Amino acid sequence: MKIHEYQGKQLFRKYGVPVPVGIAAMSAEEALAAIPKVQQQSGSEVVVVKAQIHAGGRGKGGGVKVAKTKADAEEAVKKIFGMQLVTPQTGPEGKKVQRLLVEQGLAIEHEYYLGMLLDRATGRNTVMASREGGMDIEEVAEKHPEKIIRMSINPATGWQDYQSRELAKALGITGKVANEFAAFMRPLTRAYDELDMSLLEINPMITTKDGKVLALDAKINFDDNAMFRHPELEELRDPNEEDPSEQEAKKWDLSYIALDGNIGCMVNGAGLAMSTMDIINFYGGSPANFLDVGGGATAEKVTAAFKIITSDPGVKAIFVNIFGGIMKCDTIAEGVIKAVKETGLKQPLVVRLEGTNVDLGKKMLAESGLNITAAADMADGAQKVVKAAKEQR
Amino acid sequence: MSVLVGFDTRLVVQGMSGSAGAFHAKQMVEYGTKVVAGVTPGKGGSKVAGLEQVPLYDTVEEAVRLAHANTTVIYVPPPYAADAILEAAAAGIETIVCITEGIPARDMIKVKYVLDNDYPGVVLVGPNCPGVITPGQCKVGIMPGYIHKPGGVGVVSRSGTLTYEVVGQLTKLGLGQSTAIGIGGDPVKGTDFIDALAWFANDPGTSSIFMIGEIGGDSEERAAQFIADHIDKPVAAFIGGQTAPPGKRMGHAGAIISGGKGAASDKIAALKAANIAVAQTPAEMGSTLAKVLASASVSA
Ligand SMILES: Nc1ncnc2c1ncn2[C@@H]1O[C@H](COP(=O)(O)OP(=O)(O)OP(=O)(O)O)[C@@H](O)[C@H]1O
Ligand SMILES: [Mg+2]
Numbered sequence: 001m002k003i004h005e006y007q008g009k010q011l012f013r014k015y016g017v018p019v020p021v022g023i024a025a026m027s028a029e030e031a032l033a034a035i036p037k038v039q040q041q042s043g044s045e046v047v048v049v050k051a052q053i054h055a056g057g058r059g060k061g062g063g064v065k066v067a068k069t070k071a072d073a074e075e076a077v078k079k080i081f082g083m084q085l086v087t088p089q090t091g092p093e094g095k096k097v098q099r100l101l102v103e104q105g106l107a108i109e110h111e112y113y114l115g116m117l118l119d120r121a122t123g124r125n126t127v128m129a130s131r132e133g134g135m136d137i138e139e140v141a142e143k144h145p146e147k148i149i150r151m152s153i154n155p156a157t158g159w160q161d162y163q164s165r166e167l168a169k170a171l172g173i174t175g176k177v178a179n180e181f182a183a184f185m186r187p188l189t190r191a192y193d194e195l196d197m198s199l200l201e202i203n204p205m206i207t208t209k210d211g212k213v214l215a216l217d218a219k220i221n222f223d224d225n226a227m228f229r230h231p232e233l234e235e236l237r238d239p240n241e242e243d244p245s246e247q248e249a250k251k252w253d254l255s256y257i258a259l260d261g262n263i264g265c266m267v268n269g270a271g272l273a274m275s276t277m278d279i280i281n282f283y284g285g286s287p288a289n290f291l292d293v294g295g296g297a298t299a300e301k302v303t304a305a306f307k308i309i310t311s312d313p314g315v316k317a318i319f320v321n322i323f324g325g326i327m328k329c330d331t332i333a334e335g336v337i338k339a340v341k342e343t344g345l346k347q348p349l350v351v352r353l354e355g356t357n358v359d360l361g362k363k364m365l366a367e368s369g370l371n372i373t374a375a376a377d378m379a380d381g382a383q384k385v386v387k388a389a390k391e392q393r
Numbered sequence: 394m395s396v397l398v399g400f401d402t403r404l405v406v407q408g409m410s411g412s413a414g415a416f417h418a419k420q421m422v423e424y425g426t427k428v429v430a431g432v433t434p435g436k437g438g439s440k441v442a443g444l445e446q447v448p449l450y451d452t453v454e455e456a457v458r459l460a461h462a463n464t465t466v467i468y469v470p471p472p473y474a475a476d477a478i479l480e481a482a483a484a485g486i487e488t489i490v491c492i493t494e495g496i497p498a499r500d501m502i503k504v505k506y507v508l509d510n511d512y513p514g515v516v517l518v519g520p521n522c523p524g525v526i527t528p529g530q531c532k533v534g535i536m537p538g539y540i541h542k543p544g545g546v547g548v549v550s551r552s553g554t555l556t557y558e559v560v561g562q563l564t565k566l567g568l569g570q571s572t573a574i575g576i577g578g579d580p581v582k583g584t585d586f587i588d589a590l591a592w593f594a595n596d597p598g599t600s601s602i603f604m605i606g607e608i609g610g611d612s613e614e615r616a617a618q619f620i621a622d623h624i625d626k627p628v629a630a631f632i633g634g635q636t637a638p639p640g641k642r643m644g645h646a647g648a649i650i651s652g653g654k655g656a657a658s659d660k661i662a663a664l665k666a667a668n669i670a671v672a673q674t675p676a677e678m679g680s681t682l683a684k685v686l687a688s689a690s691v692s693a
Contacts, residue, residue, distance in 0.1 A: 118498055120610040123505045123581045155506040196499050226497035228472060259638060270578060271552020271607055274634035275675035281636040282674045290637070295413075295494055295535070295553075323557040325523050326413060326492070326535040355537040355557055356420075378558065379676030 001222045003236045004052040006101040008218030011195065015187040018214045022103035024052070028081040034102040035073045045069065046105030049076040051097040054241045056203075056219060057087035059135045063097065066105055073102070098240055106214065111204030112171060113137045113148075116192050125153040125192070127163075131171050133204040159189035173207065180213040188215075195233070196226030245289075245308050252304040254293060261286025262316040263389050264309035264347070266302075268293050268327040276321045279378060285386035288315045295326035302335020307343055317389035319381055320351040322361075329353045329361025337368045348373065348388035352381035395527035395572045396547070396592040396599070397488055397516065398464060402531045405430040405453060405462035405486070407469055407477045410441050413492075414468035417535050419443050421466075424532040430456035453484040464488040466524060466533050474520060475500035482512040489583070490533050491519035501581035508583070517583025523553035523575035534575065536560075544569015545600035546682065547593035549586060551578050551607045552633055555675065559603055559631070562679025568686075571599040578607060586616035594624050601627040603682050604669075606660055608634035613660040621667035627689050629682040631672040632660045 006024040013019060021042040025031035031049070038047050051063030058064050063085045067073035077100060086094035113133035119126040130148045132140040140147055149170045153159050164182035168174070173181050184205075192200050199221035206216050222233060239247060249256030255270065259277075263285050267273035273292040280287050289312065293305050309318060322332050332353065340349075352375035353361045365372055373388070375381030404421065408414040409431025418441070422428050428447050437451030448460060456462040465486045469477040474493040481489045501520065508515055518525055524534010528541035536557060542564045550556040556575045563570060574589050576582060586604060593599040602624070606613035613632065620628055635657040664671050672681035 118502070118580055120580045120612070121615075123502060125502065155502050193499065196497055198498060223498050225471060225495045226499060229497070257638075267554075269552060269554030271550075271605070271633045272554035272558060272675075274607065274637050275552075275555055275558075275631075277637065278633065278635045279674050279676060323537075323554045323561070325537055325553060325557060326417070354561060355540070358537075377676065379674065382676075 001224055001227065001233070001237060002054045002241065003220050003222070004054070004099060004238060005050065005218050006052055006099070007236045008220040009215065011191060011220070012188070012215055012218060015191040017184060017187045017191065018212065019218070020104040020106055020214060020216065022101050025100045025102060026098070028077055031077040031081060031100045031102055032074055035070055035077070038102050038104055039070065042104035044104060047073045048103045048105045049073055049080055050101040050103060051080050051083070051085050052099035052101055053085055053090070053095040053097060054238070055087050055089040055095060057089050057135070058085065061085050061087035061090075063087070077102070095241075099238075106206065106216070107209050108204075109207045109209050111206055111216075113140075114202040114205045116189070116197070116200040118198065119152065122152060124155060127151045127153065127159070127167070127189075129167055129171055137203055153189065158193060159185060161186070177207055177211050177213065180211065184213045196223045196229060197221065198223040245312065248308055249291070249305070252301050254291060254301065254305050254308070256305075256308060257290040258312070259287050259289050260314075261288045262314050263385055264288045264312060264315040264318040266291050266293060266305055266309060266318070266320045268295070268297070268322050268324065268332075272321065272323060276319065276378070276382070279382040280319070280386060283382050283386045285382070285389055288312055293327065297327055297331065297335070299331050299334040299338060302332055303339040303342070306336055306339035310339070310343060310345070310347070315347055316392040317348045317350065317385050319385040320349065321378060321381055322353050322355065324353070324355030324357065324361075327355075328357040329355060330357045330364060333361040333364040337364065337370065340370055345370065347392065348385075350375050350381050350385040350388065352376075352378060395530060396596050397518070397525050397527075397572060397574065398531045398533050399527045400530050402464045402488075402533065403427050403429045403460070403462050404533060405432055405456040405460065405465045407432045407453065407465055407467045407481065409433060409444065409447070409449060409468070410436050410439075411468055411470075415441050415444065417468065418447065420538065421532050422447070424538040426531045426533065429462050430460035432456055453480050453486060457484045457486065462486065464533060465490065467491040467493055467520075469493055471495040471497070475504050478504050478517065479507060482508060482515045487515060489515060489517045490522070490524050491517065491583075492522065492524060492535055493519075494521040496520050496579070498581055501579065505581055505583070518574060519577040519579070519582060521579045522577030522582075523556055525572060525574050527572045528570050536573070536575070540564055541573065542569040544571065545598065546570045547589075547596065547599040547602045548573035548605075549589040549593070549602070550575050550605035552605055553577075555605050555631070555633055558675060559605060559678040562676075563603070563682065566679045566683050568679065568683060571596060580610070586612050587619045590616060590619055590624060594626065599626065601682060601686055602629075603678065604628060604630040605678070606630065606632045608632070608637055608657050608660070609655050611655060614663040617663040617667040617669065620669060627682070627685045629670040629672065629678070629685050630664050631675060631678045631681075632657045632664070633675065635661075
């Protein structure tokens with residue numbers, strides 16, 4: 001689960017990680033009212049108006065404005081709130097800005113990059129940092145990988161102060177500021193661990209002219225598998241950032257991603273689901289979605305999945321591709337039949353069933369009287385569904 | 394011959410009284426697996442319907458001491474799965490197969506650390522995997538048994554259902570399997586490609602290998618290098634997710650840590666560079682290996 005920068009900074013405050021003074025606003029009016037408050041609380045005239053969307057590269061897309069005066073800040077609020085912000089990470093359609101963060105503008109001495117995430121290769125969390133922080137970090141990583149420092153976190157001890165001292169040295173942070181950096185890293189690594197984050201990125205982390213270390217940006221993802229431990233974090237979910245079908249899918253614990261094509265897919269297992277997309281593409285078709293019904297699905301869940309697929313107006317044909325293991329074919333059949341009985345079936349449906357209880361599943365579909373095209377195998381099913389989708393046009 | 398599981402396997406099922414545990418325990422018994430015990434804390438001494446012949450204990454320690462279990466399969470819900478894995482290791486189980494999907498990464502980081510340091514001899518397969526099967530001998534997991542057939546192809550896969558797909562294709566082509574290992578797709582896991590490849594390389598019952606990878610991470614690239622350096626047996630492979638759209642990203646860390654690796658095209662290139670035949674579509678996995686074997690027997 002992803003959260004906004006301002007929410008991340010609220011968590012930082014709670015843990016004692018230094019961040020600038022800031023107020024989040026859900027409307028332009030609220031943002032305008034926040035400007036003098038931030039100026040007053042921070043004692044400085046300069047404020048920064050920041051678009052709150054779940055994507056990076058906002059600065060480059062015009063979603064972050066450093067304003068020297070109140071008038072400039074007001075202009076920035078009017079311009080950014082409601083805009084369709086396009087950044088390298090939003091896709092060409094961009095994202096509508098519906099929340100703003102009005103924040104104290106700081107006198108930056110230097111911008112650093114700081115990231116934490118799991119390194120699959122070692123099975124440990126890793127801290128990545130660079131002196132070349134700011135908005136061009138991916139370019140730095142590509143052209144000068146040696147400028148990114150990585151340090152692994154020992155699962156038994158957690159992050160240690162000596163690592164902060166070593167990292168400070170490598171980043172060129174010296175003297176008393178190095179101690180500030182260690183004091184910054186302590187609560188940060190604790191928050192990462194305790195809250196089951198799967199990604200924590202601060203770009204930039206800054207040093208100020210008066211020797212402070214602060215987080216100016218906060219990008220946080222939580223491990224979806226650990227959300228059961230943190231019911232309080234559920235509140236931070238922003239429904240505007242999620243596709244409605246994807247939200248409905250989440251309710252049913254289905255893994256669903258909407259795509260641009262016209263062949264709806266229902267598959268069990270992420271690997272088979274991805275490969276089903278591959279083979280549809282191979283035969284000249286184009287998938288409308290990725291949908292993994294998962295292992296222990298009930299008939300109700302399958303019905304919900306099927307309804308999500310058929311509710312997409314772009315879907316011209318449907319391919320159900322199941323190789324049952326923990327997922328039983330009769331459960332799939334039961335769910336599909338129920339969904340079709342409840343909502344009807346406007347599109348051609350191609351079903352390939354194999355695996356646990358396959359004979360029972362096939363029998364149920366055959367006896368249901370539904371207009372279903374059976375497929376002998378994956379290639380046969382993909383070809384049939386691609387053909388069916390083309391004929392629908 | 395085979396790797397990991399076989400006629401010597403004495404299996405305990407952790408979470409046997411749950412619905413998934415009970416269903417699959419019955420299927421494993423039917424397949425011929427020696428299911429010697431079940432474990433569900435608090436339910437020791439009771440019976441599971443349809444599995445009356447299998448004693449149910451409170452702890453894995455009892456399953457080892459009283460029923461001589463040497464292998465476990467775990468169907469415990471995610472919040473308790475890490476504990477179940479560590480309990481099995483502490484009880485002296487040698488091979489742990491964890492089916493559970495959705496274990497928090499933080500839990501698995503700790504489990505891996507403890508296994509690596511305190512139980513270096515213990516093999517963990519998974520989590521979030523279909524399990525391990527040696528056709529005709531022993532099935533440990535959730536895979537449909539009937540699609541398999543004894544033979545010489547060692548299968549290792551990151552994806553559960555794609556494993557069934559390749560096995561189904563191989564069997565239809567008359568190519569049986571020595572052992573099929575689903576290593577699972579979680580970021581922190583026990584057995585990785587390289588471990589499985591090394592076992593297959595040393596197993597006289599394995600004469601060729603099929604490997605199924607997926608986008609993300611760099612273990613396929615490392616496996617390709619390992620195959621080039623250490624394996625003489627014929628290998629074919631498939632990478633799933635060739636047309637997956639790039640995920641909606643937030644931040645830069647993912648791109649930085651992978652250092653440009655992880656795309657299907659990179660993995661396919663690495664495999665081809667190691668002289669491994671790569672199936673173009675998931676429907677051609679079996680036939681791709683068959684072709685490699687045909688040309689190997691011509692040149693031999
Ligand atoms: N409070 C602040 N005071 C002064 N400058 C700031 C402040 N917040 C942001 N900036 C400037 O704006 C730039 C962009 O802001 P920020 O990093 O939050 O957004 P971003 O573009 O989404 O980041 P990324 O490219 O890492 O995704 C920063 O690198 C920094 O130079
Ligand atoms: Mg930034």
